[in-house]
Amino acid sequence: MSAPQRPDTESARPPHLPVFDLRAHDAALSAEIAGAVSRVLRSGWFVLGPELEAFEKAFAAWLGGGYVVGVASGTDALQLALAAAGVGAGDGVLTVPNTAVPTVSAITALGARPRFVDVSPDTALIDPAAIDAAVAPDCRAIVPVHLYGRLAEMEAIGEVARRHRLAIIEDAAQAHGARRSGRAAGTWGEFGCFSFYPSKNLGAYGDGGAIWTASAEDAARLREMRNYGQRDRYVHASVGVNSRLDEIQAAILATKLPHLERWNQRRRELAGTYRRLLEPLPLRLPAPAPPGEHVYHLFTVRSAHRAHLREALAAAGIATQIHYPIPVHRQQAYRDLGYPAGAFPEAEAWCAETLSLPFSPALGENALQRVAAALAAAREGERG
Secondary structure, three states, rough: OOOOOOOHHHHHOOOEEEEHHHHHHHHHHHHHHHHHHHHHHHHHOOOOOOHHHHHHHHHHHHOOOEEEEEEHHHHHHHHHHHOOOOOOOOEEEEEEOOOHHHHHHHOOOOOOOEEEEEEEEOOOOOHHHHHHHHHOOEEEOOOOOOOHOOOOHHHHHHHHHHHHOOEEEOOOOOOOOOOOOOOOOOOOEOOOOEEOOOOOOOOOOOEEEEEEEOHHHHHHHHHHOEEEEEOOOEOOOOOOOOOOOOOOHHHHHHHHHHHHHHHHHHHHHHHHHHHHHHOOOOOOOOOOOOOOOOOOEEEEEEOHHHHHHHHHHHHOOOEEEOOOOOOHHOOOOHHHHOOOOOOHHHHHHHHHEEEEEEEOOOOOOOHHHHHHHHHHHHHHHHHH
C-alpha cells in the first residue's frame, strides 16, 4: 500500500510577487549586457577607462548638457558634491528627515550638521515655505530630495537659495529622467547627485553613482577628488578619496541608458493603472503630477492601517517595502541632533503610513490587478 500523498503546499501558494524583479526588468537586454561586460573583460581595462568616459558623456547629453562625473555610489556623489560646494565641518545643510539615511550620512561625513525641514503633506517633498524658517547663520547648502521619482519645487527652492546664498545639491537618486518645465532632475542646482543602485530607474549591477554639474572647472575638480586628489599620475594636488565608477558598471549603464525613457514612460502608464484600480479603496494615492515631472521610481500609498495591509499582502504572496519607516532625526545614530518626536509632523506622518507596492516596467496589468484585489480583500477583512 502506498503512503498517503502529502498536499503540495508549495504549488498551492500563489506565486511570489516581488517589489522589484531586476531579472525580469533586464531580461530583454541580457545578451546585450553580457556582451558589454565581455567587451570590458577582453579589454583588460577596469578603472577610469573609455567605458566610463563614454557613459559620462552619454548621460550628460541625456540630461540636456553639462558634465557628468562617475563615482562609486550615490552616497559618495552627495559627499563629494557637498565638499566641492565648500561645505565642511560646522556648516549647516538643509534637507528632509523622510529620506534614506545615506542622504544625511553624506552630510555628517564632512563634519557638517543636517538641519531638517518638513515636507509637503501631498508630495513628501521638501516644503519651500518651511525652508526660510529653518535657515540658520551656519547654513551653506540645501539638499532637496526628489523622493519616489518626483521633482521638488525647484523654482521656489532656487529663490530661497539665492536669497540666503546657499548652494543647491540635488539628491536625484530616485528621479532619473524626471523633468520640470523641460529641465531634468539633477540639473537645477550647482550639483545633481545620482545613484545607480540596481533597483533604480537606471541601475547598475552593483553600487555606482554620478554627479552632474554645468561647470567644466567643477567637473575637473570632482574628477581629481574621486581619484585621491590626483591631477597627474603620482601628482596629488589636493586631498581626495577613492570613489570611481568602474568600467564594467559604466558599460552596463551605457547599454541600459537608451531604454530609460521608454521604461520611465511605462512606469507612468502603470502608475495610471494603479491609480484607477486603487481609487475606490480608502488609501491615500500619490498626488497627481504635471506631465513628465514624475518617473515613479516607487509607487507608494498611505494608510493608517499599514501593518495590517502589509501582513495581508504577504499572506497573498505579494511583497511590499516601507520607504522609510523611521525618520532620520528619530534614528539612534542621529539622536544627538536634538530634534524631538513631532518636530516634523508631515514627514513623520509619511514615515508612519507609507507603503511601497510592487512596481516595475516589467509588470503587466494582471499583477497590478492582483495587488489591488489583495488590498481590497484586506480592507474587507478589516471591516468583517
